[in-house]
Amino acid sequence: KHILVVPGDGIGQEVTAVGKKVLDKIAEKFGHEFTYDEALIGHVAIEATGEALPEESLNKMRASDAVLFGAVGHPKYDNDPSAKVRPEQGLLKMRKELGLYANLRPIKLFDELLGASSIKPEVLKGADILFFRELTGDIYFGEKGRENNGDTAFDIARYSRFEVERIARKAFEAARTRRKKLCSVDKANVIETSRLWREVIQKIAPEYPDVEVEHQFVDATAMLLIKDPRRFDVVVTANLFGDILTDEASQIAGSMGMLASASIGDGTGVYEPIHGSAHDITGKGVANPLASVLSAALLLDISFGMKEESEAVINAVDQVLKAGFRTGDIADAGTPKDQVLGTEAMG
Amino acid sequence: KHILVVPGDGIGQEVTAVGKKVLDKIAEKFGHEFTYDEALIGHVAIEATGEALPEESLNKMRASDAVLFGAVGHPKYDNDPSAKVRPEQGLLKMRKELGLYANLRPIKLFDELLGASSIKPEVLKGADILFFRELTGDIYFGEKGRENNGDTAFDIARYSRFEVERIARKAFEAARTRRKKLCSVDKANVIETSRLWREVIQKIAPEYPDVEVEHQFVDATAMLLIKDPRRFDVVVTANLFGDILTDEASQIAGSMGMLASASIGDGTGVYEPIHGSAHDITGKGVANPLASVLSAALLLDISFGMKEESEAVINAVDQVLKAGFRTGDIADAGTPKDQVLGTEAMG
Ligand SMILES: CC(C)[C@H](C(=O)O)[C@@H](O)C(=O)O
Ligand SMILES: CC(C)[C@H](C(=O)O)[C@@H](O)C(=O)O
Numbered sequence: 001k002h003i004l005v006v007p008g009d010g011i012g013q014e015v016t017a018v019g020k021k022v023l024d025k026i027a028e029k030f031g032h033e034f035t036y037d038e039a040l041i042g043h044v045a046i047e048a049t050g051e052a053l054p055e056e057s058l059n060k061m062r063a064s065d066a067v068l069f070g071a072v073g074h075p076k077y078d079n080d081p082s083a084k085v086r087p088e089q090g091l092l093k094m095r096k097e098l099g100l101y102a103n104l105r106p107i108k109l110f111d112e113l114l115g116a117s118s119i120k121p122e123v124l125k126g127a128d129i130l131f132f133r134e135l136t137g138d139i140y141f142g143e144k145g146r147e148n149n150g151d152t153a154f155d156i157a158r159y160s161r162f163e164v165e166r167i168a169r170k171a172f173e174a175a176r177t178r179r180k181k182l183c184s185v186d187k188a189n190v191i192e193t194s195r196l197w198r199e200v201i202q203k204i205a206p207e208y209p210d211v212e213v214e215h216q217f218v219d220a221t222a223m224l225l226i227k228d229p230r231r232f233d234v235v236v237t238a239n240l241f242g243d244i245l246t247d248e249a250s251q252i253a254g255s256m257g258m259l260a261s262a263s264i265g266d267g268t269g270v271y272e273p274i275h276g277s278a279h280d281i282t283g284k285g286v287a288n289p290l291a292s293v294l295s296a297a298l299l300l301d302i303s304f305g306m307k308e309e310s311e312a313v314i315n316a317v318d319q320v321l322k323a324g325f326r327t328g329d330i331a332d333a334g335t336p337k338d339q340v341l342g343t344e345a346m347g
Numbered sequence: 348k349h350i351l352v353v354p355g356d357g358i359g360q361e362v363t364a365v366g367k368k369v370l371d372k373i374a375e376k377f378g379h380e381f382t383y384d385e386a387l388i389g390h391v392a393i394e395a396t397g398e399a400l401p402e403e404s405l406n407k408m409r410a411s412d413a414v415l416f417g418a419v420g421h422p423k424y425d426n427d428p429s430a431k432v433r434p435e436q437g438l439l440k441m442r443k444e445l446g447l448y449a450n451l452r453p454i455k456l457f458d459e460l461l462g463a464s465s466i467k468p469e470v471l472k473g474a475d476i477l478f479f480r481e482l483t484g485d486i487y488f489g490e491k492g493r494e495n496n497g498d499t500a501f502d503i504a505r506y507s508r509f510e511v512e513r514i515a516r517k518a519f520e521a522a523r524t525r526r527k528k529l530c531s532v533d534k535a536n537v538i539e540t541s542r543l544w545r546e547v548i549q550k551i552a553p554e555y556p557d558v559e560v561e562h563q564f565v566d567a568t569a570m571l572l573i574k575d576p577r578r579f580d581v582v583v584t585a586n587l588f589g590d591i592l593t594d595e596a597s598q599i600a601g602s603m604g605m606l607a608s609a610s611i612g613d614g615t616g617v618y619e620p621i622h623g624s625a626h627d628i629t630g631k632g633v634a635n636p637l638a639s640v641l642s643a644a645l646l647l648d649i650s651f652g653m654k655e656e657s658e659a660v661i662n663a664v665d666q667v668l669k670a671g672f673r674t675g676d677i678a679d680a681g682t683p684k685d686q687v688l689g690t691e692a693m694g
Contacts, residue, residue: 073536082542139504140538152505152507158500189420219593220594223594226598244569
C-alpha cells in the first residue's frame with residue numbers, strides 16, 4: 001500500500017510525523033508493506049510554488065492508496081482579508097478534486113478523559129456520535145465576490161438533490177451498523193438549501209425503515225450537543241453547519257486534540273485531525289498527536305479494510321491514557337507533572 | 348408608554364403573559380402608566396389572516412414605544428419543506444421592516460443556577476458575555492430559490508460595509524462600558540462576506556483604542572464558548588453565526604429558558620426570549636417564563652431608559668432563584684418537588 005503524507009502547515013508537521021510512525025509500526029507488527037511519499041499543501045506550498053495545492057501534489061494524491069493529512073492555515077492570511085492566494089484554497093481544492101464529499105467525524109470520549117472536558121462527566125459518559133459532514137458543496141464552493149466597488153460582498157450556497165442524497169445514504173448506512181438513529185441538521189425554517197436537504201432526507205428515509213430519523217435546526221442542535229450529547233447517534237449535515245458543530249462537539253471528546261476524521265468519496269481517502277494548524281503552539285513540541293494517530297487508525301480501517309490493525313492503534317491510545325500519560329491539552333489538575341508528555345514522547 | 352404585546356406561537360403565549368404581568372407591577376410600583384395592545388404574528392396570524400405578519404400588526408408595532416414579543420413557529424411547516432407561507436417569515440419581515448439590525452443577547456449565569464448547566468461550575472463561574480448578532484442581513488435575507496426543475500437549491504448571503512459597520516459600532520460602544528474586549532466572529536478563511544466583515548472591523552478598530560479586538564473563526568468560537576466561556580466579553584457576529592452561537596451559549600446560562608434578547612435599530616425595539624415556540628411543552632403550563640421577564644427588564648432599560656425599574660426586575664428574578672424556586676428546565680436533582688413551579692406560579 002502506498003501512503004501519501006501531507007503534513008501541511010503549523011503543527012500539521014509535528015503530529016503527522018507521529019501518525020506516520022504509528023503506521024510504520026503497524027506494518028512491522030502485522031507484516032504489511034507500506035511505502036510513503038510526501039507532498040506540499042497550504043502555506044508551505046504557497047511559499048515553495050506560489051500555489052496552495054500544486055498540480056504535483058494533486059497527482060501524487062490521486063496515485064496513492066490513502067493520504068495522511070495534517071492541517072493548513074497561517075495567521076498571515078487571516079489578518080489580510082484581501083489576500084488572493086490562501087492556504088485554505090489548497091484544502092478546498094483537494095476536497096473538490098478528489099471528490100471527498102463525505103467527512104466522517106467520530107466523537108467518542110475515551111473514559112480516561114472524562115475529567116478533561118469542560119462538560120460534566122455525568123452528562124458526557126457514554127456519548128458516542130458519528131458526524132457525516134458534507135464536504136464538497138454549500139457556501140464553501142458557490143460563487144463569491146464583491147459588488148458596488150467592493151462595498152458589498154456575497155457568497156452563494158448551493159446544493160443539488162444528488163449531493164444531498166449521496167451523503168445521506170452513507171449516513172443512513174452507518175446508522176444501521178450503530179444505534180439506528182439519524183439526526184439530520186438544517187435550517188429549513190429559513191434557507192432554501194436546507195429545505196431541499198430536508199426534502200431529500202424525507203424522501204429516502206422510507207428505504208431505511210430500521211433507522212429512526214429526526215430533523216433538528218442547527219441552532220437547536222448547537223444547544224442540544226452540550227445539553228444532552230447522548231441523545232445523538234449519527235448526525236448528517238451540510239458543509240458549513242458540520243464545520244461549526246463538529247468543532248463544538250470536540251468538547252465532548254475532551255479536546256480537539258483527540259479528534260480524527262476521514263474524508264471519503266469517489267477516489268483516494270484523506271485522513272486528518274480536525275484541529276487546525278495551531279500556530280500558537282507550533283514548533284514547541286507540545287501538540288497532541290493523538291488525533292493524527294487516530295486518523296491513521298481510520299485510514300487503516302476505511303481505506304485498507306484492516307480492522308484488526310485499526311483496533312490495535314485505538315487500543316494503544318487507550319492503554320497510554322489508562323497508564324496516565326497526557327499531553328497538555330488533556331491533562332488536568334490531577335495529572336502528575338512527569339506524565340504530561342510532548343508530541344514525540346506521546347507518539 | 349405604549350407597549351405592544353405580540354405573543355405569537357406555542358409557549359410564546361404563556362410566557363409573554365407573565366412578562367406583561369411584570370411590566371404591570373413595575374408601572375404600579377414606580378408610578379408609570381403603561382398602556383397595552385396585542386397583535387398577531389406567526390402561525391396564529393396565518394390561521395387568522397393568511398399572512399405571517401399582517402399589515403395591521405406591523406402598523407401597531409410602528410406606533411408603539413416597545414414590543415414584548417413571544418415566539419413563532421409550528422411543527423406543521425417544519426415537516427413540509429415546500430410550504431409557501433411560514434410563521435418565520437413573519438419574524439423576519441418584522442425584523443426587516445422595523446430595521447432591527449442589532450440583536451443583543453446577554454448571556455449571564457445567575458449564581459444560583461451554576462448547578463443547572465451541563466458545563467462544569469468551575470468553567471462557568473463568572474461567565475458574562477454580551478452577543479451582538481446582526482439581524483437584518485446575511486443568508487437570511489438574500490435571494491433564494493430553485494434551479495434545474497427544483498433539483499438544485501440556492502441561498503445568497505450578502506453584506507454591505509454599511510451593515511457591518513453599524514452593528515460593529517454598537518458592539519464596540521458596548522465593550523467600552525464593560526471589560527473592553529471585543530471578539531468578532533467570522534469565517535474569513537472561506538467566505539467573502541466574512542472577509543468584508545473582518546475588513547470593516549479592522550478599519551474601525553483604531554477609533555476604539557481602549558477596546559482590545561480579536562478575530563475568531565466561527566468553528567473555533569463554537570468550541571471556545573464551551574471550553575472557556577470566561578474569555579469572552581462582547582461578541583459581534585453575522586446573522587447566521589449569531590443564531591447558532593447564541594443558542595449554544597444558552598448552555599452557559601443554565602437553560603435557554605433564562606435568555607432574553609433585545610432587537611434594536613432604527614425605530615421601535617422588540618424584546619423577546621431566545622427560546623422558540625417549543626410546541627412539545629405548549630399548553631402544559633410548565634414553560635420557564637423568566638426569559639420573557641428578563642426581556643421585559645431589557646425593554647425597560649433600553650427602550651424606556653428606566654434603569655432602576657429594570658434592575659428591580661432582575662433582582663426579583665435573583666430573589667426567586669435564591670429562595671430556591673425553579674421551573675423544570677432549571678431544576679436539578681437537589682430541588683425539592685414543591686419548589687418546582689409552573690409558568691404562572693413562577694411569574
Ligand atoms: C481550514 C478550513 C477551511 C476548514 C473548513 O472550514 O472546512 C477547517 O475548519 C475544517 O474543518 O477542516
Ligand atoms: C425562528 C428563527 C427564524 C429564528 C432565527 O433563526 O433567527 C430564531 O432561531 C431566532 O434565533 O430568533
